[in-house]
Amino acid sequence: xNSDFLILLPVLLFSVVVHEVAHAWVALRExxxxxxxxxxxxxNPVSHLDVVxxxxxxxxxxxxxxxxxxxxxxxxxxxxxxxTPHASDIKVSLAGxxxxxxxxxxxxxxxxxxxxxxxxxxxxxxxxxVLRMCFFGVFINxxxxxxxxxxxxxxxxxxxxxxxxxxxxxxxxxxLGGYGILVLMGIMFLxxxxxxxxxxxxxxxxxxxxxxxxxxx
Numbered sequence: 247x248n249s250d251f252l253i254l255l256p257v258l259l260f261s262v263v264v265h266e267v268a269h270a271w272v273a274l275r276e277x278x279x280x281x282x283x284x285x286x287x288x289x290n291p292v293s294h295l296d297v298v299x300x301x302x303x304x305x306x307x308x309x310x311x312x313x314x315x316x317x318x319x320x321x322x323x324x325x326x327x328x329x330t331p332h333a334s335d336i337k338v339s340l341a342g343x344x345x346x347x348x349x350x351x352x353x354x355x356x357x358x359x360x361x362x363x364x365x366x367x368x369x370x371x372x373x374x375x376v377l378r379m380c381f382f383g384v385f386i387n388x389x390x391x392x393x394x395x396x397x398x399x400x401x402x403x404x405x406x407x408x409x410x411x412x413x414x415x416x417x418x419x420x421x422l423g424g425y426g427i428l429v430l431m432g433i434m435f436l437x438x439x440x441x442x443x444x445x446x447x448x449x450x451x452x453x454x455x456x457x458x459x460x461x462x463x
Contacts, residue, residue, distance in 0.1 A: 253379050257379055259291055261383070262294070262317055262318035265345050266321050267287060294319055296317065299318060303434075342394060343390075346390040352383075353384045357377060388452070393444075399426040400426050404419070404420075
């Protein structure tokens with residue numbers, strides 16, 4: 247098994263867990279304690295991992311393409327408990343995406359710190375591993391942020407889209423959530439070029455990021 251996979255997988259799991267905790271925490275602040283009662287405001291990965299999204303998909307992608315990606319079990323939300331249903335639903339949905347962007351920034355700061363440390367320590371191997379982990383942290387979290395903006399239920403972008411549609415059409419659109427994961431998996435394996443196009447901005451950003459890291463370190 248490639249050493250990059252062993253570095254990347256824990257970063258992916260950590261990032262998807264933070265994403266779901268962000269949803270649960272903001273939902274609680276907006277008046278819905280459903281996720282809290284089910285023990286989802288925790289960093290314990292066992293409470294969040296999904297067999298398909300957190301295990302099967304990452305392994306299949308790794309062995310078929312060398313690429314690793316996945317997701318955690320969605321946080322249960324009851325919009326009826328929200329103080330302001332429409333606004334709260336959007337806030338809760340965007341909280342996960344915001345958490346991934348903040349993690350990407352945090353991993354960037356750590357990369358700069360450990361990059362300078364590696365120079366000072368004349369290329370210490372363990373620092374190189376941390377740098378690789380930080381690189382994956384930025385890359386994965388940008389992917390997660392963009393992936394969740396796709397307006398296919400139950401992804402976060404769909405919760406924003408539904409409030410932009412007429413009420414009847416929005417209700418039909420929301421019902422697609424039960425099949426959304428199957429649709430996404432079908433696209434992932436049958437039309438892989440779709441995600442290559444969708445994720446193109448992340449690769450462009452990473453090119454800029456690499457250039458900045460070279461200048462700063």
